[in-house]
Each structure stands twice: as structure tokens, then as C-alpha cells.
Amino acid sequence: MKTNKYLISIVGPTAIGKTALSIKLAQHFDTEILSADSRQFFKEMQIGTAAPTPQELAQAKHHFIHHKSVTDTYNVGAFETDAIQRLTTLFNTHNTVIMVGGSGLYVDAVTKGLDDFPEVDANIRLDLNTRLQHEGLESLQKQLQVLDSVSYQNIAIDNPHRVIRALEICIGTGKPYASFLNKKKDLRPFKTLSVGLIADRNIIYERINQRVDIMVETGLLDEVKQLADKKHLNALNTVGYKELFNYLDGTWSLDFAVSEIKKNSRRFAKRQLTWFKKDPNIMWFDYLTPLETIVQTLNSKVTKPL
Known part of the structure; x- marks a missing residue:
């Protein structure tokens, strides 16, 4: 397939710096960003999902950030449809679009297409x-x-x-x-260049611990309190929220709940890496790699510089 349209997909474990890199690349290529982070779709979940801040959102145009409510029914199939429609529009005016997110299934839905499952009861x-x-x-x-x-x-x-x-x-x-799984899927009308960010495990874990501490300091508990009456919803059965629900109902102490958030976030990061490491097409970079080096590598993968 010949195309001059490229989707740069940025992946990696939580807290590794994907958001910062996506903004730098979007500014470099004068383009826009799609989020493929399934937790950041929900407008009520700002702090606990480490969604881009208003300042970060102002630095580049973002799509699929806080466009749904936790009360909405939204799944990976709906996201695939929405994301491909949005990309079709964006590629009318851009040769390059950035996608960022640590939700491997949602990333694959856009870049590879979903497997076709029959309807069941x-x-x-x-x-x-x-x-x-x-x-x-x-x-x-x-x-x-x-x-x-x-x-x-x-x-x-x-x-x-x-x-x-x-x-x-x-x-x-x-x-x-x-x-x-892994049946033949429809070809995408764009090529994907996948960039993965990585660091030593102890660095990843330390960054996760620091992020959780910052979340708590900036009001995560208040955010969770506002959602307590909705804790039965699927969107809220996730790290950072379910642990604090246990604190609010008196099951756990606050210190223990926070320690569980850190532990479960580390486990989540491990699962993310396991998922992404299966893809041989991802170009991996240390999280401190200069932007210029990443751009040079991306350009080496195309016939015409991006």
C-alpha cells in the first residue's frame, strides 16, 4: 500500500512520559493528537487517570480526552469507529497525526483493527x-x-x-x-510508525510512586468522593479509584489504599510492557532520548521526510 499518510503511535508503561513526547511531536509536525487511553475518555476522571492538564491540552489539539461520562456505555469497538472517522478527517489536512496511549487493545484497534466476534446472549x-x-x-x-x-x-x-x-x-x-483472534483485517489507509518509551524497571516504578503521591496531593481523594455514588460503574473499577472506595467505606486506611494504588499501578505497567513487547514493529527509546533523535529515526522509516 502506497500512502503518504502516517500515524505516529506513542506507547509505553504508565508514567513514562508519553504525554510530554506526544505534545512535542505534535508541535514539531504541526499536527493534532488522538488519545487511545481508555481511562482518559471520561470527563469525571481527571486526576486519577493523569489526563493532560489544561496547560498541556492548550499546547496541541487533542481528541478523545474527556469526551464521555462514566455513565455512558463506550467500548473499544465504538472507539475504533470514532477514531478511524476522526483520522480520515484529519488526514485531509495533515500528512502526519499523533496517537498516544497505554491501553494496548485500544491502540491495536486503531492501528490493526479489531478481531471479529459473533454476537452472544x-x-x-x-x-x-x-x-x-x-x-x-x-x-x-x-x-x-x-x-x-x-x-x-x-x-x-x-x-x-x-x-x-x-x-x-x-x-x-x-x-x-x-x-x-488474529484473523485477516481491513487494511488501514495510513501507515503506522510506533514509538515506545522505556526505562529501567526501578525508574518506572519510582516514577509511578511519585505520580501517585502527586495525585493525592492535588486532590485525588476529593475526586473519588465525588464519584462514590457511581462506584458500581465499569469505568470506575480501575486503579486509583477502587482502592480509595475501599478507604471511603472503611475497609482500608488511607495510607494502605495509597500503597495499593502504587502496587496496582506497577502491576498495570508490567502488563502494558508485556502487551507492547509482543509487537516487533515498535521502535523503543529510552525515556530521556532527545526529540531530535526520535524524529531522525522516524524520518529514516519513510521514503519522504515527514
Whole structure:
């Protein structure tokens, strides 16, 4: 496929500096930014998702930041449709667009397209969610291991949404979730150049710990309090919120809740790296790499400088 349209996709673990790099690249290429961070879609979740600040948003035009409410139903399929439509419009006036985000499934939905799954009975998911509440995640994990050992080994097994999604396909079709993956998908009318940011594990973990401390200092607890009556929603079953809900209901101390946010954020970063490391096309850079070096590498990958 010949095209002069390029999507520069910036990935990497949480707190590594993706937002800062995306803004620098957007300014360098005089272009706009798509967010593929599924937690930053929700306008009520500013602090706990480390969404770009108003000052950062003012430095480059962003799309898919705070465009939904936690009460809205929004999934990766809807995002794929919305993002491709937005890219089609942006590529009318730009040869290069930036995409940034640590949500691997959402990144892949745009760059590669989603796998095609059959429709299954909606009651299956309702039943699985009920079991999650009463029996816990481990029960569902064990069932998935029996029904689809490949998916059990490869999906984010600690993420209840992923486990339930895989199980509902297994139960609803009688076939393993994994059997529907990696089918031929539609080609994109653009080329993707993927940039990954990385650092030593101890540096990543220290940056995560510092970020969580800053979140707490800048009002994360107040943000969570405002959402306490909505804690049952899927959007809020996520790191930084679920731990503080446990503090608010008296289950945990504040210090312990904050330590759990740090621990779960580190686990999340590990899962992100596991996902992205599977993609051989990502060009990895140390998080301190100068912008000029990254731009030079990007230009070396195209026939005509960006």
C-alpha cells in the first residue's frame, strides 16, 4: 500500500512520559493528537487517570480526552469507529497525526483493527458479572483456564473485564475466545510508525510512586468522593479509584489504599510492557532520548521526510 499518510503511535508503561513526547511531536509536525487511553475518555476522571492538564491540552489539539461520562456505555469497538472517522478527517489536512496511549487493545484497534466476534446472549455477561461479585475473579479465571487455556495465558488475567469478555465468547459460541483472534483485517489507509518509551524497571516504578503521591496531593481523594455514588460503574473499577472506595467505606486506611494504588499501578505497567513487547514493529527509546533523535529515526522509516 502506497500512502503518504502516517500515524505516529506513542506507547509505553504508565508514567513514562508519553504525554510530554506526544505534545512535542505534535508541535514539531504541526499536527493534532488522538488519545487511545481508555481511562482518559471520561470527563469525571481527571486526576486519577493523569489526563493532560489544561496547560498541556492548550499546547496541541487533542481528541478523545474527556469526551464521555462514566455513565455512558463506550467500548473499544465504538472507539475504533470514532477514531478511524476522526483520522480520515484529519488526514485531509495533515500528512502526519499523533496517537498516544497505554491501553494496548485500544491502540491495536486503531492501528490493526479489531478481531471479529459473533454476537452472544447478553444474559451471559450479566451472569458472569453476578458471579464476579459473589464468587470473585479467581472463580472466573479458573473457568477460563479450563475453557480456553491459550487466552488464560495471554490476556490480562487480573483484569475482570478481559476475563469476562473471553468467557462470554467461550460460553456463547462453544469455541475458545482465542480461536477468533488474529484473523485477516481491513487494511488501514495510513501507515503506522510506533514509538515506545522505556526505562529501567526501578525508574518506572519510582516514577509511578511519585505520580501517585502527586495525585493525592492535588486532590485525588476529593475526586473519588465525588464519584462514590457511581462506584458500581465499569469505568470506575480501575486503579486509583477502587482502592480509595475501599478507604471511603472503611475497609482500608488511607495510607494502605495509597500503597495499593502504587502496587496496582506497577502491576498495570508490567502488563502494558508485556502487551507492547509482543509487537516487533515498535521502535523503543529510552525515556530521556532527545526529540531530535526520535524524529531522525522516524524520518529514516519513510521514503519522504515527514
